[in-house]
Amino acid sequence: MSTKTPQVGVGAVVFHQNQILLIKRGQPPNVNQWTIPGGRIEMGETLQQAAEREILEETGIIIKAGDPVFAFDLIQHDDDNQDQLHYVIIDLAAKYLSGKPVANDDATEARWVSASELSELAVNETTLRLLKNHYEFG
Secondary structure (H helix, E strand, O other): OOOOOOEEEEEEEEEEOOEEEEEEEOOOOOOOOEEOOEEEOOOOOOHHHHHHHHHHHHHOOEEEEEEEEEEEEEEEEOOOOOEEEEEEEEEEEEEEEEOOOOOOOOEEEEEEEEHHHHHHOOEOHHHHHHHHHHHOOO
């Protein structure tokens, strides 16, 4: 997908019983990598509303989204070094309310992951950095 302006995305950092909610992405960007669940913000949504909607759509988990904890750029280029996509992603802290993880939308898997399991999965580098640096998880 090529756009002339960056797209804004949101993710939710959700812990429950000493595990983190992660999804395995089924579509670009970061296909086949485990990441914090989330997606694009729709017109008129707050960051929190977008995170709550996206996590429910992708995982079936109901959350209460809180404040931003991490922000980063995701920029990918084609073979000619032309920008193909640019997302500005804002991850929010979130409280687990209810539900069991079920992969939906563009996730091929969704599950709770313990800190010891992170090294066994193809976890996205940015996700690992967020979990280790901000939460001392992993």
